[in-house]
Amino acid sequence: MSWLYEPELGPHDLDETDVRIRPNPKGNKPRTKKRPDHKSAPLGMVLGVDLGRYRVLLDDEPRMVNATLAKEMRKAGAAVGDRVALAGDTSETEGTLARIVRIEPRSSLLRRSADDSDQVERVIVANATQMMVVLSIANPEPRTRLVDRYLAAAFDAGLKPILCITKTDLADPTDFLANFAGLSIPVVLNRSDDPSLVKLTELLRGQTTVIVGHSGVGKSTLVNALVPSAARATGHVNAVTGRGRQTSTSVRAIAFDGGWIIDTPGIRSFGLGHIKPENLLRSFEDLYRVIEKCPRDCSHAADSPDCGLDDAIAAGTLGESGAARVDSLRRLMTSLDSKHEN
Ligand SMILES: Nc1nc2c(ncn2[C@@H]2O[C@H](COP(=O)(O)OP(=O)(O)OP(=O)(O)O)[C@@H](O)[C@H]2O)c(=O)[nH]1
Ligand SMILES: [Mg+2]
Ligand SMILES: [Zn+2]
Incomplete structure (x- = not known):
């Protein structure tokens, strides 16, 4: 029963469609499936979701409205960035809640799987x-494999990637940057004690x-530097484990x-x-020009x-980080392959 999972809901949070008793004067005539089309419903953009x-x-x-998903939208769900149509009470009078009754077609959708x-x-x-994939040059240590994953997801979703290396006050990023030398992705360096936001803003x-x-x-920290009024909470990195504290708990869109x-x-x-899988290969743009020339049945x-990847490593044409890039791609291919065996 769904209410078991929604203990935070109070009586005002119930969607009115849950409780309305529909008059049904013709007795047992089945209710029509047809729903209102909500053509004139006010539109807005989802900036945040919490519980x-x-x-x-x-x-x-220029006003924010709290809304829940209308019953028929619950399965599909809405996400931050969605353009939605609202029905019900958008006045924000205490005790009222608008309903999201439609999600406009999306131009992109970033997803991940467990x-x-x-x-x-x-x-x-x-x-x-x-x-924008953010990684710190130290504390926590940067991990190129995660970046490769993000880049594959960005490619798959049709998003233009940007790399931002933070905490350059703690270590010199030059060596690390060699990992991405063959990619045409913009790279921005940043340090919070002297943020240079010009390139980032551009x-x-x-x-x-x-x-x-x-x-x-x-x-x-970057979001706050760009938009001080955003006042996003920031947390410390555990000195022993090198892990962050999961300070931000929900997705938030901020005008910039x-x-x-x-x-x-x-x-x-x-x-x-x-x-x-094709999008995974293409996201390794530095390797793709080699892959393209492989025999047709090459895995x-x-x-x-x-x-051709092995020949290219042997010939040194992929640069210093070539072997590591190929290794990362092959690990990802193996990992993704496991889904086809299940
Ligand atoms: N030395 C240094 N510390 C930084 C820099 N940028 C951020 N920090 C620190 O790193 C810690 C974590 O920063 P957050 O901005 O909370 O990190 P986050 O990526 O939002 O973390 P989550 O919300 O948990 O995902 C804070 O203590 C920041 O002060 C930097 O350029 N240099
Ligand atoms: Mg955060
Ligand atoms: Zn091949």
């Missing part, structure tokens, strides 16, 4: 145009950018320079069970006899 409660910014008034063998998707953000202007990365890398920046909670893993796996 099933949506914060929606209206299009026509793990690579799980195709059940969790929607992170709708309608983003870019993904990259983010007018875009809807979802900001992702491990807990503690400094995502919310004609667009939006969307702060997300740090996550431990980013499953790719939902992405197309590009480590045991594939004529794979």
Whole structure:
């Protein structure tokens, strides 16, 4: 029973469609399935979601409205970034709650799965145009494999990727950057004691950018530097485990320079069970030009006899980090393959 999982709901939170007793004068005539089309319902954008409660910014008034999902929308769900139509009471009078009755078509959808063998998707953000992957050069240590995962997800969702390396006051990022030398992705360096926001602002202007990365890398710190009024809480990184404290617990869209920046909670893993294998290959753009010339039946796996990737490593044409890049791609391919065996 669903109420068991919604203990935080009070009496005002019940959707009115749950409790309305529909008059049915013709006795046992079945109720029509036809729903109102809500054509004139006010539109808005979802800026935040907490425990099933949506914060929606209206299009026509500079005002936020609290809303829940109408019954027929609960299965589909809405995400931060979604454009939605509202019905019911949007006056924000105490005790009233609007209902999300329609989600407008999405231009993009960023998803992850619980793990690579799980195709059940969790929607992170709708309608983003870019993904900024944040990693700190130290505390916590950067992990290139997670970046590769994010880049694959960005490619699959059609989002333009950006890399942002934070905490450059703690260590020199030069060596680490060699990992991404063959990619055409913009890279921004940042330190919070002397943030230079010029390049970042240029990259983010007018875009809807979802900001992702491990807990503690400094995502919310960056958001606060860009939009001080955002007042996002920031947390410490545990000195022993090197882990962040999962300070941000929900996704939030914040207006920035004609667009939006969307702060997300740090996550431990980013499953790719939902992405197309072809998109994984293409997201390794530095390797793809080699892969394209492989024999047609090449699996590009480590045991594939004529794979051009091995020749390219041997010839040194993939640069210093070539072997590590190929290894990362092959690990991801193996991990994603496990889903087909299940
Ligand atoms: N030295 C240094 N510390 C930084 C920098 N940027 C952020 N920090 C610190 O890193 C810690 C974590 O920052 P947050 O902004 O909370 O990190 P987050 O990525 O939002 O973390 P979650 O919300 O848990 O996902 C805080 O103590 C920040 O002060 C930086 O450039 N240099
Ligand atoms: Mg945060
Ligand atoms: Zn191959």
